[in-house]
Amino acid sequence: MTSALDRRTDYRITFVVLLLGVASFSLLQSMVNPVLPTIARELETDQATATWVLTAYLLSASVFTPIIGRVGDKVGKEKMLVFALSALAVGSLVAALAPSIGVLIAARAVQGIGGGVLPLTFGIIRDEFPREKVAGAVGVSGALLAVGGGIGLVLAGPLVDALSYHWLFWLPMIITVLAAVAAAVLVPESPERTPGRINVGSALLLSAWLVALLLGVSQGHSWGWGSVEVVALFVAAAVLLPVWVLAEARSADPLVDMKMMRIPTVWTVNLVALLFGMGMYSMFAFLPAFLQVPEAAGYGFGASVTESGLLLLPQTVATFLAGLLSGRLAGRYGSKPLLFVGAALTALGTLGLVLAHDQVWQVVVETTILGFAFGLAFAAMSNLVVEAVPQSQTGVASGMNANIRTVGGAIGSAVLATVVTSGARPDGIPVEAGYTHGFAVLVGTATLAAIVALFVPVVRARTHVVPGPQAEAEAELAAAR
Incomplete structure (x- = not known):
């Protein structure tokens, strides 16, 4: 007789647990950004040192996201999901209690290990969900990363005003602990394993x-x-x-299989991810700052941290709705058209910011378009990569895609920072042209992303033979296993 522990958990329960993990990680990506000056003041440090709170997290997440995804493919995704969530919880606890900026920076590096949650989530969905539910679940999970980023901007101000900046870490810690316990108890171990050593x-x-x-x-x-x-x-x-x-190309047990990375769908979607990441993460970093510019500067709206977050709330809602709709739209039209539409709408919304940003309603409409675009594109990228690779490569492939988005975001934010501040006034506030030129650069990257999206090959069904280079690459991967 089969015991209760032997039965597979209902995939819908598994999905709730996975979404909790993704939500906690995505919150930590953005909540700290608007309140860095507060953290610097509270911990008696300068702004340059305080920026390492962001940099440590970025570096750690970029390193651990593909590595943990690959280890999960080999030793079990459920085990590594619990590990990643536990690291996220421990890092959040230390950050909440940090007595100095050095301890906080170290805690943020530990939190970055939680970047593995996203590729592990995609892998578990592919292993456990009914085939017809995979696209929708991957789409919602992918879009939730962008949703969490938006929610983080909305929550940061009210949390700090009502409580303290420490709650930027207490809240994600509570969510993460719940997710880690639920993952250990409810998420079944993945049947798919990749043989070989790490x-x-x-x-x-x-x-x-x-x-x-x-x-x-x-x-x-x-x-x-x-x-x-x-x-x-x-x-x-x-x-x-x-x-x-x-x-990696010469290794018998590569961490990231270069044959997999050469699959046409994979490398073209990764290129879109690089370009798209440049725009999306830059917007998360610079839109609140733009809204907070004092009206005396001749532009901006003099919004507080809380007010700027609320002004961006429609963007977050639009991203969430796009994520919910993505599965149904992908089933009807395919993920490739969604990727193109998402990139094209990003270019359109950003162009609106370049041309019309004098009224609050204009910025709200434009950022709402961007939010819908982010939801569609994130969902489509995730689905295209998951569909294009063998099941045993899901974790590392989606991890590298997420990583490439992060690299794009770092490059985009650095470029935008240089452009925006190139003509700063004596009081340190950027001139209006700095923002408009910076947004114009992002119009270009989003337009390039839309063009590349047109050339993404589509994997119709992995159970059928697809002629051409895509099939040859997949056959080589199968032979290598």
Whole structure:
């Protein structure tokens, strides 16, 4: 007789647990951004040091997202999901109690390990859900990352005003602990495993070039783009990246299979992810700042942290609705058209910000369009990658896609920071042209993303033979396993 513990948990219960994990991680991506000055003041440090609260999280998440996704493919996604959520909870606890900026920065690095939640979520959905439910579930989970980013901007101000900045970490910790316990008890272990050992050398090389690239990009504006430190970091990244690719290509047990990365659908969607990440994460960083510019500057609305978050609430709602609709739309039209529409709407909404930003209603309408676009594109990217790779590669493939979005976001934010502040006034407030030129750059990246989306090949059904390079790459992957 089969015991209750042997029965598979209903996929809908599993889905709720997974969404809790994704929500807690995505909240921590954005809630800290608007209140960095408050944190710097409370912990008696300068703004440059306080920015490491963001940088440490970015570097850690970029390193651990693909690694944990790959380890999950090999040793079990449920085990690694509990591990990632536990790290997120521990990091949040330490951050909430941090007595100094150094401890807070270290805690944020621990939180970054939780980046593995997203690829593990996609892998578990593919393993456990009925085939017809996979696209919708992946779409909602992917869009929730953008939704959480928006909710974080909305909640940051009220939480700090009503309680303290410590609750920016207490709240995600509570959610994460609940998700970790529920995952350990309710989420079944994945039946799909990839044989072979964990390639530690590849993981170290991946970490090295990612840290070099992202540290150079994130600190270039403050250290100086021509400084010895930044140039050395970029040179190191340029050397280590091809070394990593070559090592992975020759490895019998690669961390990231280069044959998988060469699948046409995968590399084209990853290129879209890079371009799209440049726009979306830059908007999360700079729209609140734009809304908070004092009206005396001749533009902006003088909004408080709380008010700027509320003005962006329609954007978050639109992202959530797009995520809910994405599964049905993908089933009817396919994920590729959704990706194109999402990128095109991003270009349209950003162009609106360039041309018309004098009235509050204009900015609200434009950011709402952006929110809907983010939801569609995130869902479509996730689905296209998941559908394009063998089931045993789901974690690492979606992890690399998420990672490439993060790299794009770091590059976009650095470029936008340089453009926006290039003509700052004596009081340090950027001139209006800085913002309009910065937004114009993002119109270009979103337009390029839409163009690339037109050339993304589509995997119709993995149970059928699809002729061409896509099928050849998949056959090579199958043979390698």
